[in-house]
Amino acid sequence: MGRKYIPRIADMLLKDKLETSGAVWIRGPKWCGKTWTAKQQSKSALMMQDPDQTLNYMRTAEVKPSLLLEGETPRLLDEWQMAPVLWDAVRYAVDNRADTGQFILTGSTLPLDHEVKHSGTGRITRMLMRPMSLFESGESTGQVSLTELFNGEEPFGKTNMDIEELAFVTARGGWPAAIGVSNKIALAQSNQYLEAVVETDISEVDGVSRDPSRVRAFLKSIARNIASTASLETIRSDIKGEDESLSTLTIRSYINALERLFVMEDQPAWEPALRSKTAIRTSPKRHFVDPSIAVAALGTNPEGLLKDFNTFGLLFESLCIRDLRIYSQSIGGYVYHFRDKTELEVDAIVALTDGRWGAIEIKLGQKQIERASENLLKLKEKVDEEKMQPPSFLLVLTGNGFAIKQKNGVLVVPIGCLKN
Numbered sequence: 001m002g003r004k005y006i007p008r009i010a011d012m013l014l015k016d017k018l019e020t021s022g023a024v025w026i027r028g029p030k031w032c033g034k035t036w037t038a039k040q041q042s043k044s045a046l047m048m049q050d051p052d053q054t055l056n057y058m059r060t061a062e063v064k065p066s067l068l069l070e071g072e073t074p075r076l077l078d079e080w081q082m083a084p085v086l087w088d089a090v091r092y093a094v095d096n097r098a099d100t101g102q103f104i105l106t107g108s109t110l111p112l113d114h115e116v117k118h119s120g121t122g123r124i125t126r127m128l129m130r131p132m133s134l135f136e137s138g139e140s141t142g143q144v145s146l147t148e149l150f151n152g153e154e155p156f157g158k159t160n161m162d163i164e165e166l167a168f169v170t171a172r173g174g175w176p177a178a179i180g181v182s183n184k185i186a187l188a189q190s191n192q193y194l195e196a197v198v199e200t201d202i203s204e205v206d207g208v209s210r211d212p213s214r215v216r217a218f219l220k221s222i223a224r225n226i227a228s229t230a231s232l233e234t235i236r237s238d239i240k241g242e243d244e245s246l247s248t249l250t251i252r253s254y255i256n257a258l259e260r261l262f263v264m265e266d267q268p269a270w271e272p273a274l275r276s277k278t279a280i281r282t283s284p285k286r287h288f289v290d291p292s293i294a295v296a297a298l299g300t301n302p303e304g305l306l307k308d309f310n311t312f313g314l315l316f317e318s319l320c321i322r323d324l325r326i327y328s329q330s331i332g333g334y335v336y337h338f339r340d341k342t343e344l345e346v347d348a349i350v351a352l353t354d355g356r357w358g359a360i361e362i363k364l365g366q367k368q369i370e371r372a373s374e375n376l377l378k379l380k381e382k383v384d385e386e387k388m389q390p391p392s393f394l395l396v397l398t399g400n401g402f403a404i405k406q407k408n409g410v411l412v413v414p415i416g417c418l419k420n
Contacts, residue, residue, distance in 0.1 A: 006179060008136055009330050009420055010037050010129050014104070018074055021125035022094030023103035027110070028129035029262040029289050030201070031193055033176040034106040035078050037129065042104050044071030048082045058083055065089040073102045081107045087124070094123040109205050110260040128262075131174030131290045133323040135419040138179070139169055142419035144403050146327045149411070150356055150392045155403035159416030166364075166399050166416070167302040167312065170319050173292025187301065190292035194219070202257050210254070214246060216297075218254050222264070222286055223294035227317040227347075229283040229339070265289045267321060270336035270349040272357075273387035281339040291318040309364070317347060317362045320397050320415050324348055324360070327420035338379060346379050348397075358393040365399065372396045373410040 010026075014037065017024045026034045039045065046068050048057055060067050061083035069075060069089060080086045090103050105124070134140040143157025161169070171187060172178050178186040198212045198219070221238045222230075230238075232248040232255075239246050258264040266284035274280070288294050294315055295301070305312040324335050332353045338346040348360040359379055361372035376394040383391070395411045403413045 003180070005036060005040060006132070006136065006176065008033060008037050008129075009133065009326055010127070011040065013127055013330060014038070014041055017125045017127055018101040018104070020100060021123070022097070022100055023090050023105060023124040024127055025105040025107065025124050026127050026129050027107055027262065029131070030108040030196070031175050031177060031189070032129055032131045032289075034108070034129050035076075036176065038076045038078070038104045038106050042074045042076035044073070045076040045078060046071070048077070048079045054082075061085050066093065069093050069103070074104050075102065076104045076106065078106050079108065080105045081109055081111045084111050087111070091123045108262065109201075128329070130265075130322060130326055132176060132179065133174060133326040133419075134169060134319075134415060135323070136326075137169070137174060139165070140323075140416050140418055142417070144413050144417045144419070146324075146350070146418065146420055147331050149358060149395070150331070150352065152392070154405045155411055155413050155417070157403040157413075157417040159400055159414035161400070161414075161416040163400065164302070164306065166316070167305040170291050170305060170312070170315050171295040171300070171302045173290040173295075174322065175290070175292070190290070190296040194293060194296040197258075197261065197263055201261055202254070205257050205260050208253070208257070210257075214250075215254065218246065218251060219293075219297040220299075222288070223297035225286050226291075226294050227285055227287065227314045227321070229281065230286055231283065262289055263293065265325075267335060267337050267348075270338045270351065272338075273384040274340075274382050275384045276382070278382065279341040281341070285321075285337050287318050287321055290322055291315045294318065313364045316364045316399060316415075320360075320362045321348060323415060323418065324350060324397075327418065328352075330420040340382075344375065344378055344382070346375060355389050356392045357389065358395060359391050360395045360397050362397045363399075366401055369396050369398065369412055373406065373408060376410055377408065 026038055028034050065085050066089055077086055094102055135142050139161055141157055144155040173190050175189045178189040198215045202215055203210045217239050221235050232251050235251055236246055236248050265287055267287055268284050269282045271280050328335055328350045333350050336349040338349055346359050347362040349357055351357040359376050361376055363372050373396060380391055393411055395413055398414050401414055403417045405411050
């Protein structure tokens with residue numbers, strides 16, 4: 001018997017987009033569940049990676065791609081980028097049919113610029129999908145809603161996760177195939193994913209052959225610099241001990257390739273209106289799409305994280321950023337970070353398209369809550385509320401404990417209580 005589908009936050013996003021657009025392109029890393037999610041709402045499918053049919057499909061795409069679009073709608077075109085002409089065929093079909101909900105495209109890589117003739121604007125809506133959040137995988141109780149925090153609700157709840165389980169879910173990641181299986185199988189998923197990226201995917205994405213050992217050294221350096229604003233030169237210097245020949249130009253090409261594979265997803269800087277003319281740092285923070293990739297790149301495991309709380313703390317931050325991205329996406333939000341020239345830092349800013357925003361500090365343990373709260377209050381004082389809305393909330397996101405509102409107004413919420 002096949003495994004049961006686990007509902008995703010992306011389900012409602014896809015439904016909404018199909019109701020308003022002729023086609024939806026679900027993008028995201030391999031193994032994050034794009035195809036499975038798309039199948040829940042599609043009524044026919046073209047599976048480009050079907051080994052019995054791939055050659056036939058490719059030949060048809062060269063001669064008459066419209067034949068591959070025939071079928072009950074919404075029609076799923078899985079890994080469409082194998083035949084990039086399908087993009088333009090879908091765009092043309094959407095124009096001719098003049099109806100919504102016609103196609104769902106899924107893909108694990110961005111096509112090269114020259115492979116499609118039109119952007120698809122107005123016809124094909126893009127939707128980014130990531131691995132599962134803790135709420136989707138069942139570890140978060142979901143007692144605290146990000147939506148409700150923006151609406152002024154006070155948090156209440158308690159996480160069911162202890163520090164050992166938190167280390168486990170960080171190392172396991174949010175890969176659907178890692179949910180509901182033995183710990184051995186679950187922890188193997190991220191290592192297998194990393195091997196696929198190193199050995200084949202990073203070279204196939206743009207046709208540039210890359211030495212796996214150099215790619216591995218690069219990924220390990222990113223993992224060591226996770227949740228930091230490490231520059232290309234910093235990364236190059238960090239790699240020197242393993243491969244002195246790597247140039248910053250090569251490192252940039254690796255980053256570009258990994259972004260096209262949706263393996264890396266850096267966190268951009270937030271640039272609010274401030275009361276003073278304090279300069280804002282604009283460098284992005286380095287992150288993988290899932291913290292388990294960093295765990296695999298470092299060659300560690302849950303037990304190793306528990307012996308190195310400095311590394312664990314950074315990876316915990318990356319875990320929280322993953323979940324915040326998933327939750328905020330469902331309510332029209334984006335996740336940034338803040339840092340100014342006075343070195344005031346705030347780990348995450350969730351900003352909604354309607355102008356509302358919330359500031360979040362991420363701390364694994366309880367001892368840092370007081371200092372984190374001070375940082376959040378300092379940021380609030382710096383923001384010019386004549387030009388921007390005041391924050392909807394100030395929040396310390398923790399690894400354990402209770403969800404409460406402190407006397408100073410700053411909220412404290414364990415990641416194991418949060419949902420969208």
